[in-house]
Amino acid sequence: MIQARRAADAFSASRGSAPHGVWSAPGRVNLIGEHTDYNDGFVLPFALPHRIAVAAAPRSDGVLSVATLGDDGRLRQAAPIAVADLEPGAVTGWAAYPAGVAWVLRDEGVAAGADLVVAGDLPAGAGLSSSHALECAVALALLGLAGRSPDDEPGRAGVARWVRRAENDFVGAPTGLLDQTASLCCVEAHVLFLDVRSGKAEQVPFDAAAHGLEVLVVDTRSSHSHTDGGYGARRAGCEEAAGLLGVPALRDVPPDGLADALDRLPGRLRPLVRHVVTEDERVLRAVEVLRAGGLADLGPLLTASHASLRDDYRVSVEELDVAVAAALAAGALGARMVGGGFGGSVIALVPVEAHGTVVRAVLDAFAERGLPVPRTFTGVPSAGAGRDF
Template sequence: ALECAVAFALNDLFARGYSLKELALLAQKAENKYVGVPCGIMDQSVSLMATSGSALLLDCRDLETRLIPFDLAASGLQLLIIDTQVQHTLVDGGYAQRRQSCESAVAKLGIVSLRDLSFSDLQEAKNLLSEEEYKRARHSVTEIARVGKAVDALRAKDFLTLGRLINESHHSLRDDYEVSCPELNCAVDTAISLGAVGARMVGGGFGGSAIALAKTEDIGRIESAIKEAFTASKFHAPRFFTSLPSDGARIEPLT
């Protein structure tokens, strides 16, 4: 978000004329080439293109975007962000290894992208992959399917189905992609046990934050329970923020 805000400001200050899509690509290039993280373009895109009250559906093949209504406030819901205080770095190899496993699976299966693979296709080709490649590919294939179902749930304002999909996503990240950690699992499991509609880790994993979709009146109770669970497990005290879908980078007048 900081990277994209700076890029947006410089683009405006020096009248460079880059589109939001071009700025997202430049930000991704900076992370890939300068920082050394082989990341995708999701975070940069939403940091620049998000709109209040909506989720951003991004097609990474052509970077086309669509806004999906996501008015949490009208439904009495909020996103609770749980910062586990576990420091993580995406340049230490773990993130890159998982991407490499997916790319290796794509090469062995003779396809262009895991987008080209259905779950049944993956099951039939399981013997062509190592166990690790299969698990990483299974996460990607099932996560792609969950995105489509989540869009349908949002359009129908079916937050119970959305919550179930969020939970399934965390389980897949934990078990198949193996990028979670005890603190993230504790935050997610505790939030769900206290009535959160859904919860999952976010970001590249190995630490960082989780989110919980919950009724506004339940937020305080969930925060307290997570604090207690972290104390009982001798984890560092977590930090909490609440959020609603909001606008991406923009110019704010000083007066």
């Protein structure tokens, strides 16, 4: 609610009137299941308490006007553009994300102009899905101004697909459905077990504190981007491998058929396939662990996921590896990078009493290497996107 009030106050101060409403959406931590979403696989995210809020009011001239409130309290105004003129390439930089959502919604019958003022406390480039939180909040705001609810047809899952289209086709980032769905559909005190292919979702209770544990998030301040070539190259490699194997997606390679599948592929594609197949299995095992109440047993799965992302998928960087190694050496039960990679954040499953020790070990390890001071906080499963007021 703090970010919603900031957005509303900034709107009123800059526009001279109160907004019609304020909508917000959270970032996410993916407990496990990385690079599996665009392979039709399984993911297990939860929403963070950190949010992006959008204060909005309708315009009668068909123009989309977007401003964002910086940490310094100043508004950064993007160039206004007519919704009718939106097309890929017409808007660049941060404003492409809200513009892309308006572009998609125009095809869904929501084509009116709007004034939007954005505020939030999700760090950009931290691998915590700040761009998707922005897009989801904008989608709910534009729908709300049109008198539509995200729970109306096609529902939140459908809105997630609209946001993915904005990200893929307007912004140019070849992301899957994980982040949008998490931001829109997660609920407090649960992780979301999602079968991306079928859309089947299960809210699995997740109370780390009841087990004397916490999910420590380490923002390494090594910024990443999904619009560079590394992410897209790996997605293309997965699609090529699936084609060579004659399956719709890598999700269809069974674990007991992995060795045979790898023998049929060129060497450059084998590590990608090995990661996706084994990561899907780790997600399914993690869900079994949570259902059985053995939260501490998640630790080895998290660490194995990081090793696979580092060695097979090759999306880790020094900062992520340093944070994982330091956390494990200081007593974390498991740790791994989260997000698309090439920078961003790490999560560690930590006994509550070891919080200070693990944080200090991570800070010391970064200082010894001359790396930027990371930011740490406890990730608590929180509510998904909605209207604040």
